[in-house]
Amino acid sequence: MIEIRNLSRLYGGLAVVDDVSLTVDKGQLLVLVGTSGSGKTTLLRMINRLVEPSAGRVLIEGVDTATLPPHLLRRRIGYAIQGHGLFPHRTVAQNIATVPRLLGWPRAQVAARVDELLDLFQLDPAAFRDRMPHQLSGGQAQRVGVARALAAKPDLLLMDEPFGALDPLIRAKAQADLKEIQRRLGTTLILVTHDMAEAVALGDRIAVMDRGRLLQDDTPARILTDPATPFVRDLIGTADRALRLLSLIPVAAIAVPGKAQGAPIAPDASLRDALAECLWSGREALPVEGGGIVTLDALRAQASQR
Amino acid sequence: MIGRILLALAGLVLLAFLIAPAPFAPLFQPFTRNGAPAIYAQTSLLSLTLSHLAIVAAAVAASTVIGLTLAILVTRRAGREFLPLARTVTAVGQTFPPVAVLALAVPVLGFGTGPTLVALFLYGLLPVFENALAGLTGQPPAVTEAARGMGLTPRQRLWQIDLPLALPLLLAGMRLTAVISLGTATIGSTIAARTLGEVIIAGLLSSNTAFVLQGGLVVGILAVLIHHGFQALESRARRRMGLE
Amino acid sequence: MARLSPPAVLFALIGAAGLALPLVQFKANRIVPGEGVGLSALPFGLAVAAGLAAVLIAGCAAAWPAVLRLAAAIAGLVAVVLSLGAAASHLTPEGNTLARVAPAAGFWLLALGFGLMAADAVNRLRPSLALRWLLLAGAVALAAGILASGALDGVSVMREYATRRDLFMREAQAHLALAFGSLGLALLAGIPLGIAIFQGRRWRGTVLGVLNILQTIPSLALFGIMIPILGWVAAAVPGAAGAGVSGIGTFPALVALFLYALLPVVSNTLAGLSGVPAATREAAVGLGMTRTQVLAQVLVPLALPVLLAAVRIVLVQNIGLAVIAGLIGGGGFGTFVFQGLNQTAMDLVLLGALPTIALALVAGIALDLAVQGARRGAA
Numbered sequence: 001m002i003e004i005r006n007l008s009r010l011y012g013g014l015a016v017v018d019d020v021s022l023t024v025d026k027g028q029l030l031v032l033v034g035t036s037g038s039g040k041t042t043l044l045r046m047i048n049r050l051v052e053p054s055a056g057r058v059l060i061e062g063v064d065t066a067t068l069p070p071h072l073l074r075r076r077i078g079y080a081i082q083g084h085g086l087f088p089h090r091t092v093a094q095n096i097a098t099v100p101r102l103l104g105w106p107r108a109q110v111a112a113r114v115d116e117l118l119d120l121f122q123l124d125p126a127a128f129r130d131r132m133p134h135q136l137s138g139g140q141a142q143r144v145g146v147a148r149a150l151a152a153k154p155d156l157l158l159m160d161e162p163f164g165a166l167d168p169l170i171r172a173k174a175q176a177d178l179k180e181i182q183r184r185l186g187t188t189l190i191l192v193t194h195d196m197a198e199a200v201a202l203g204d205r206i207a208v209m210d211r212g213r214l215l216q217d218d219t220p221a222r223i224l225t226d227p228a229t230p231f232v233r234d235l236i237g238t239a240d241r242a243l244r245l246l247s248l249i250p251v252a253a254i255a256v257p258g259k260a261q262g263a264p265i266a267p268d269a270s271l272r273d274a275l276a277e278c279l280w281s282g283r284e285a286l287p288v289e290g291g292g293i294v295t296l297d298a299l300r301a302q303a304s305q306r
Numbered sequence: 307m308i309g310r311i312l313l314a315l316a317g318l319v320l321l322a323f324l325i326a327p328a329p330f331a332p333l334f335q336p337f338t339r340n341g342a343p344a345i346y347a348q349t350s351l352l353s354l355t356l357s358h359l360a361i362v363a364a365a366v367a368a369s370t371v372i373g374l375t376l377a378i379l380v381t382r383r384a385g386r387e388f389l390p391l392a393r394t395v396t397a398v399g400q401t402f403p404p405v406a407v408l409a410l411a412v413p414v415l416g417f418g419t420g421p422t423l424v425a426l427f428l429y430g431l432l433p434v435f436e437n438a439l440a441g442l443t444g445q446p447p448a449v450t451e452a453a454r455g456m457g458l459t460p461r462q463r464l465w466q467i468d469l470p471l472a473l474p475l476l477l478a479g480m481r482l483t484a485v486i487s488l489g490t491a492t493i494g495s496t497i498a499a500r501t502l503g504e505v506i507i508a509g510l511l512s513s514n515t516a517f518v519l520q521g522g523l524v525v526g527i528l529a530v531l532i533h534h535g536f537q538a539l540e541s542r543a544r545r546r547m548g549l550e
Numbered sequence: 551m552a553r554l555s556p557p558a559v560l561f562a563l564i565g566a567a568g569l570a571l572p573l574v575q576f577k578a579n580r581i582v583p584g585e586g587v588g589l590s591a592l593p594f595g596l597a598v599a600a601g602l603a604a605v606l607i608a609g610c611a612a613a614w615p616a617v618l619r620l621a622a623a624i625a626g627l628v629a630v631v632l633s634l635g636a637a638a639s640h641l642t643p644e645g646n647t648l649a650r651v652a653p654a655a656g657f658w659l660l661a662l663g664f665g666l667m668a669a670d671a672v673n674r675l676r677p678s679l680a681l682r683w684l685l686l687a688g689a690v691a692l693a694a695g696i697l698a699s700g701a702l703d704g705v706s707v708m709r710e711y712a713t714r715r716d717l718f719m720r721e722a723q724a725h726l727a728l729a730f731g732s733l734g735l736a737l738l739a740g741i742p743l744g745i746a747i748f749q750g751r752r753w754r755g756t757v758l759g760v761l762n763i764l765q766t767i768p769s770l771a772l773f774g775i776m777i778p779i780l781g782w783v784a785a786a787v788p789g790a791a792g793a794g795v796s797g798i799g800t801f802p803a804l805v806a807l808f809l810y811a812l813l814p815v816v817s818n819t820l821a822g823l824s825g826v827p828a829a830t831r832e833a834a835v836g837l838g839m840t841r842t843q844v845l846a847q848v849l850v851p852l853a854l855p856v857l858l859a860a861v862r863i864v865l866v867q868n869i870g871l872a873v874i875a876g877l878i879g880g881g882g883f884g885t886f887v888f889q890g891l892n893q894t895a896m897d898l899v900l901l902g903a904l905p906t907i908a909l910a911l912v913a914g915i916a917l918d919l920a921v922q923g924a925r926r927g928a929a
Contacts, residue, residue: 085832098839148833387556394672398915403870403906403910409890409903412899414655493769493770518774521770522767522772522775526771
């Protein structure tokens with residue numbers, strides 16, 4: 001569990017982060033979202049002490065991070081950034097092995113861990129182990145960057161705009177993969193982005209920041225349906241919030257008993273997919289794989305403001 | 307701004323020293339021994355300086371004309387086959403020590419100002435040629451494309467596009483050449499060229515540090531002034547193109 | 551008619567001029583004016599001249615493959631050099647130690663023509679890095695072989711060498727010690743200084759400013775100023791003289807070269823470190839490397855190519871500048887150069903100048919190859 005207590009950072013008397021308090025539960029994925037200059041990156045960098053707080057404390061599992069030497073603290077926290085920051089003079093395997101080597105893991109264990117991670121990120125170890133970073137595509141380099149951050153099995157992973165340099169198609173896949181891996185490993189993850197769509201797609205919780213202050217900290221659904229300030233509403237964008245809301249809920253959640261014609265839809269597909277399918281095929285209801293149906297009326301009810 | 311004022315001040319002091327060196331004698335007196343003269347008086351420092359500058363200016367002018375012409379030739383269609391060779395020769399030539407070039411010029415040209423001039427010219431060719439080449443070949447492709455697309459002939463492209471765009475780099479090459487030549491010219495005095503090296507060598511031969519110092523200082527200040535003069539020209543040329 | 555290669559036509563013209571001009575200059579002794587002797591005037595010369603001309607003319611055809619062109623150029627170069635040696639032993643009367651046979655314009659032009667031909671062929675070959683190392687080693691070995699074979703012993707430069715072999719070796723050692731010693735000192739002091747001003751932005755302007763001003767002092771004056779300064783230090787600072795500090799001999803030259811070498815080392819260290827992408831540095835710190843680890847494992851390896859480029863600049867520059875040490879009694883090849891200039895003995899000048907140029911050339915090419923190798927490793 002990460003507790004951020006009244007954290008502030010001043011630059012020349014100006015508060016870039018202003019008295020922010022937050023708690024992230026174990027295994028949770030928190031997205032920090034805001035415009036550039038909102039202080040979200042500074043807040044993230046105070047957690048691994050790349051920036052020293054002017055005031056306030058960060059507790060990890062109850063331990064005040066200020067009591068640890070910064071480099072030892074950072075070795076326990078994974079860190080991945082935009083543009084991946086891979087070391088251009090080291091192979092993929094050497095890059096991933098950075099922190100385990102710093103921690104003095106035995107050679108064999110490091111090698112095994114590297115292969116395990118390459119497998120996890122769908123990169124064939126035999127083919128990728130000895131490549132240099134400049135021989136990787138943007139998507140591959142990004143995955144290696146995340147693998148490097150996870151190498152020493154950190155309980156906490158910090159990511160700063162990790163998908164910023166990817167084109168939209170690869171980005172959607174990378175987001176889905178990250179969420180899947182985070183679930184599977186049970187890693188606590190704090191991710192910074194300026195993209196609200198990315199925040200909604202990934203976050204268990206979203207914390208919205210503006211001018212150094214925390215405006216709202218809530219589930220994606222609550223942020224969409226009940227924005228705390230006009231700024232949060234603007235950030236969400238009002239045009240397609242109904243669709244975003246639907247994209248958060250799986251079909252299984254509103255399935256009811258009954259029968260319907262046509263091809264069935266998967267229970268873990270989103271309501272947004274179900275709505276699209278209804279409209280496209282002109283049906284009032286869709287059968288759900290494994291029994292039950294989802295109706296257009298129910299979809300409409302979910303999407304409208306309550 | 308402070309830098310500008312210091313430079314102007316250095317220039318003024320230098321000028322005063324060259325016109326009337328006698329009042330500066332107390333400054334150099336501590337560096338003499340056994341009552342040796344503090345100021346070099348065999349020849350007027352001013353005339354030596356002018357001769358030194360004239361040799362350097364002539365060498366730089368010649369290097370620029372020839373270096374630029376060669377760079378233009380090897381970047382035209384007809385001369386393109388010479389381009390890789392020219393690059394190699396330039397790179398190799400840069401490793402030739404200027405002092406050795408100067409010494410080798412003597413058997414061919416004899417003693418005096420002539421060989422110094424030739425050695426400085428030959429050595430100065432390289433930076434000018436290299437930078438002119440970089441300037442002429444380093445245009446953004448979009449600019450070349452646009453010029454061709456608008457129907458400029460190769461000759462028009464050279465005069466209206468390539469050369470103006472290459473100007474800052476060409477000036478940088480001239481600056482390098484001028485500063486190197488200024489220092490190397492002093493060595494010309496070992497083969498009887500009329501340069502400020504005469505003062506330094508006189509100091510070395512008679513163990514008179516005051517001479518070594520004043521010769522070195524005059525050349526050093528001249529080098530700084532010329533260096534900054536060229537830099538000002540370069541940044542003006544760059545500013546006009548919005549590169550700064 | 552076959553297509554012509556324009557560069558090869560240029561080489562042929564240079565070579566033709568070389569064939570037309572005297573190959574060597576013959577002097578009955580060091581002082582009298584010499585007379586030129588052409589290659590074709592020598593008993594064996596006509597055949598050699600015809601052969602060289604044939605290679606030059608045939609080379610004009612663009613169809614020649616690069617390997618063949620290179621082989622022909624090297625053969626031509628060797629033939630010209632051996633002709634020089636043969637001319638010298640032919641023209642010098644048996645047992646005569648006064649006569650001097652020196653290379654003249656014809657020799658230099660022929661050597662230039664074939665040298666350019668070889669350079670052009672190497673360019674066309676587009677050799678790999680390994681092959682270029684091999685070519686460099688081969689060229690050095692070939693030159694050493696010809697010198698060692700005694701084929702050139704009759705040439706004036708080599709006769710000057712023969713009479714002062716021990717002195718030459720001593721001065722060669724002094725020259726190398728000056729060039730490499732000052733480089734070593736500059737690296738020892740300059741790299742830490744470069745790292746320091748990389749981390750401490752405040753001193754950057756001052757340090758670079760001072761080093762820049764040092765560069766503008768003409769080498770002749772800097773060498774000269776070092777003598778009294780170091781003489782004073784040796785006399786005034788206790789223990790300095792015992793540590794080798796001295797106002798005479800090699801030491802002032804070493805210090806002057808060291809001072810000239812500092813700017814390239816410091817500014818390239820700074821440029822190399824500053825060139826490391828911000829994301830890479832950020833990642834290194836973020837992953838938990840200590841300051842020293844970031845420096846040793848990330849920054850310095852990535853700055854290495856730029857640092858090696860500084861080593862190249864400094865080494866080539868100092869090999870050349872070390873000549874000036876000869877003027878202040880610091881030893882090195884400059885001793886011969888300035889002695890020769892004083893006595894108007896051009897053979898002696900050559901004895902100093904040629905090894906200096908050869909040394910600078912080999913060092914420059916070798917370090918260029920090393921820089922390219924390092925770039926490839928870091929890319």
